């Protein structure tokens with residue numbers, strides 16, 4: 586052995602890997618944990634947001650260790666409907682994620698700027714040749730497309746800007762779909778991060794993973810101008826996330842499996858199929874791993890695979906809705922699916938985002954006149970959909 590030994594080695598210090606390390610630190614400070622991250626910081630360049638109702642008390646407590654931005658409610662806007670909801674909303678920047686983990690984990694628990702070349706049930710090999718032996722190994726290196734799965738894409742660009750005068754926006758606007766749809770389901774997402782700081786994101790539920798940076802940037806300019814927000818851009822983020830409507834989950838798992846290694850985060854399939862969000866599931870997985878931290882790595886790996894299969898089974902309803910969204914009718918009318926959904930009771934909407942819809946919720950979402958043409962919807966529900974292989978964005 587030419588390297589160090591640890592109890593738990595985590596490959597990838599993004600959302601899932603970082604939360605697992607934190608949950609282990611809180612529950613089991615006796616264990617040695619090492620996070621190996623290829624980037625210069627933990628968490629990359631992201632902003633993660635979620636509804637407070639996505640998390641239970643333990644998950645809320647875990648995220649409360651970070652510096653969060655909090656709001657008491659949010660709004661949505663569609664061409665024919667507008668609503669303000671009282672569900673609390675939260676947001677965490679990757680800079681605060683990185684700062685929080687560096688404060689909360691021992692210094693020797695984090696190694697950034699180190700690429701994992703390979704891993705196995707007993708350790709990690711770094712690109713520089715060093716071997717790290719571990720009792721349990723976790724693969725949290727994110728997902729690189731999912732050719733075994735089918736669906737469409739959520740494509741977006743977000744801009745943080747400092748406004749020249751107070752912008753006056755009080756609550757997040759989670760979906761402003763009363764905008765030109767440009768051949769997709771398009772909406773603008775706005776977070777007031779401070780009196781003179783805004784985050785404005787232009788998002789598309791599109792058939793292709795193509796991200797046209799210059800077009801999206803121009804549309805953000807126009808949206809800001811239309812609302813009278815002038816100011817300096819501070820930074821940008823972009824995303825091309827799969828919206829999963831079907832496929833072969835066993836093949837997805839096989840493509841990401843290393844025998845005896847725990848696979849977590851997006852790579853493990855812990856994703857909301859329709860919103861592409863992973864945060865609530867990353868929190869729940871981190872807490873579960875911390876509870877089972879004494880299990881041998883190979884057993885933990887099997888337990889987490891089983892957990893991912895359960896997640897896939899329990900989220901079938903959202904894939905079905907996704908098939909309706911992508912497969913039925915004219916893309917310019919996709920917004921009607923959400924416009925209709927947002928007229929439903931707030932607790933149902935909360936359970937939907939947390940992927941905990943009840944049988945009755947599902948019936949309520951699907952009952953009544955479909956917002957998209959009936960024949961298209963029927964065709965969509967039976968169509969296999971396009972493969973989610975990641976092409977250059």
Ligand SMILES: Cc1cc2nc3c(=O)[nH]c(=O)nc-3n(C[C@H](O)[C@H](O)[C@H](O)COP(=O)(O)OP(=O)(O)OC[C@H]3O[C@@H](n4cnc5c(N)ncnc54)[C@H](O)[C@@H]3O)c2cc1C
Pocket residue numbers: 596597598599600601602621622623624627628629630631632633634635699700701702725726727728822823824825826849850851852861862863864865
């Ligand atoms: C811009 C953006 C915004 C998003 N916003 C939200 C949101 O608001 N709410 C939400 O729930 N979800 C959001 N998502 C979706 C999802 O939650 C995130 O993609 C989330 O970060 C996935 O977590 P993860 O840990 O699986 O992967 P990642 O966070 O991508 O982490 C994987 C990490 O592994 C590292 N890595 C990869 N290969 C190696 C290697 N060989 N060696 C070492 N390190 C390696 C990467 O550098 C990366 O840091 C967003 C995604 C994007 C892209």
